[in-house]
Amino acid sequence: MNASNHGATVDGVVPGEPPHIHHMDTPTAYQSAKLGMWLFLATEILLFGGLFTAFALYHWMYFDEFHHAAKELDWRFGAVNTAVLLFSSFTAALGVDAAQRGDNQRCAKNLLITIVCGAIFMVIKGIEYSSKYHHGLFPGTEFWNSPEFTQQYKMYFGLYYCMTGLHAFHVLAGMSLLFWVYLHARKGRFSERYYVPVEVGALYWHLVDLIWIYLFPLLYLVG
Amino acid sequence: MGHSAHHAFEKMPTEDHSDDLGHASPYSTYLYIFITLLALTVATVGITRFDFGSWNIVVAMVIASIKAMLVALYFMHLKYENVTTWLYAAFPIVLLAIMMGGIFIDNPFRTHGREMVVETKAPVSAAAPAGHH
Numbered sequence: 001m002n003a004s005n006h007g008a009t010v011d012g013v014v015p016g017e018p019p020h021i022h023h024m025d026t027p028t029a030y031q032s033a034k035l036g037m038w039l040f041l042a043t044e045i046l047l048f049g050g051l052f053t054a055f056a057l058y059h060w061m062y063f064d065e066f067h068h069a070a071k072e073l074d075w076r077f078g079a080v081n082t083a084v085l086l087f088s089s090f091t092a093a094l095g096v097d098a099a100q101r102g103d104n105q106r107c108a109k110n111l112l113i114t115i116v117c118g119a120i121f122m123v124i125k126g127i128e129y130s131s132k133y134h135h136g137l138f139p140g141t142e143f144w145n146s147p148e149f150t151q152q153y154k155m156y157f158g159l160y161y162c163m164t165g166l167h168a169f170h171v172l173a174g175m176s177l178l179f180w181v182y183l184h185a186r187k188g189r190f191s192e193r194y195y196v197p198v199e200v201g202a203l204y205w206h207l208v209d210l211i212w213i214y215l216f217p218l219l220y221l222v223g
Numbered sequence: 224m225g226h227s228a229h230h231a232f233e234k235m236p237t238e239d240h241s242d243d244l245g246h247a248s249p250y251s252t253y254l255y256i257f258i259t260l261l262a263l264t265v266a267t268v269g270i271t272r273f274d275f276g277s278w279n280i281v282v283a284m285v286i287a288s289i290k291a292m293l294v295a296l297y298f299m300h301l302k303y304e305n306v307t308t309w310l311y312a313a314f315p316i317v318l319l320a321i322m323m324g325g326i327f328i329d330n331p332f333r334t335h336g337r338e339m340v341v342e343t344k345a346p347v348s349a350a351a352p353a354g355h356h
Contacts, residue, residue: 030244031305038311045315053323057330059280075268082264090257093298100247192244199245199300206299213290217283221271 016102016191030196037200041207044170048211051166055159055218062152069156070219072137077128078220081121082212088117089209092178092202099185099195107198108185111178114205118175125168160219167211174205246303256297263290 013019021029059066095110136143137157144154181201184190190198267286275282296302301312 027244034245034304035308035311038308042311042315046318049315049319049322053319053326056323057326060327061330063277075271079264079268083261086257086260086264089260089294089298090253093253094250097247097250097253100245195244203299206294210291210294213294214284214287217267217287218280221267222280222283 013189015188016194018194018196026193033196033200034203037203041203044207044211048163048166051159051163052214052218055163058152058155058159059218059222062155065150065152066156069153070222072132072135073160073220074128075220077124078216081124082216084117084121084124085209085212088114088121089206091117092205095185096195096199096202099190099198100192102191104185104188104190107190107195108182111182111185111198111201115175115178115182118171118178118205121171122168125164163215163219167208167215170208170211174201174208177201177204245300248297248300252297256293260290260293263293 018026018029024032091110091113095107095114098104098106098110132138133141138144139154139158139161178201181197184197263286267283267290270282270286271279295312301309
């Protein structure tokens with residue numbers, strides 16, 4: 001059983017027990033870790049917030065051009081990706097729930113599903129990007145530099161690639177983070193008394209989902 | 224797997240440490256929230272059939288914000304967090320509002336060769352007001 005094994009592993013880690021931290025009791029360490037992640041999430045919100053502000057402004061200034069450019073996007077890809085990420089948030093929350101109840105195997109299973117959903121998201125995004133590339137809607141192509149495209153039209157795509165690209169990068173980062181947590185869950189590392197890595201990993205993943213919740217309507221539906 | 228929850232209570236002397244850490248919602252909560260999120264996504268797409276003109280973006284953002292609040296409150300457990308965490312979560316929103324508000328107030332006054340649409344009683348001066356570029 002995971003929680004009742006008191007034998008330390010090679011690196012001194014006792015499965016199910018929080019790592020020993022000097023000058024801090026476990027509940028304080030737990031709250032501090034979560035607060036640290038929330039602080040980081042705050043910086044991420046502002047990071048994307050800057051891009052969202054840029055999009056909001058130029059959407060307002062060049063409404064017709066943006067509306068025209070947005071027609072190049074297929075909302076069905078966006079909708080499927082939204083469903084995939086929402087489901088992955090659901091399984092991430094279930095992973096935390098499993099860890100809270102000391103069920104490492106259920107936690108590992110849910111985290112794995114979450115990571116796979118992230119991979120599915122990346123594949124769909126890759127399909128979208130490559131289709132755009134084949135239509136020449138990419139900076140640097142001859143098609144792109146032709147005079148029929150106004151600056152404003154290209155501005156939409158500049159924002160589209162920056163925002164979805166940065167988001168995709170965050171999806172990859174989240175997948176890596178959760179994979180690390182998954183490996184530890186498989187080894188029975190977590191318990192009712194120690195599950196904070198699962199929780200902060202899931203918090204990061206929820207943020208990735210949150211950002212997409214806003215990206216989808218802005219880029220695919222309203223633009 | 225169910226008896227692992229009882230182990231925690233068997234070992235504890237007098238304190239119940241399970242209260243020191245986070246709140247565990249029942250499985251059904253997560254399921255209902257997920258279904259609601261899916262329904263709201265369908266609504267987000269469905270609402271595009273109606274044209275509210277320049278209010279389109281407002282409607283879309285309102286629905287997106289409801290979805291965001293559900294994810295934050297229930298999946299991220301914000302509903303059960305302390306005040307400090309709420310402050311950490313709310314602060315960037317306030318900053319964002321200031322940034323967006325400031326930009327949208329400032330932008331109409333950057334005229335650079337386009338006409339500024341402002342009705343004034345006094346005759347409009349031919350010289351453009353001194354400003355930054």
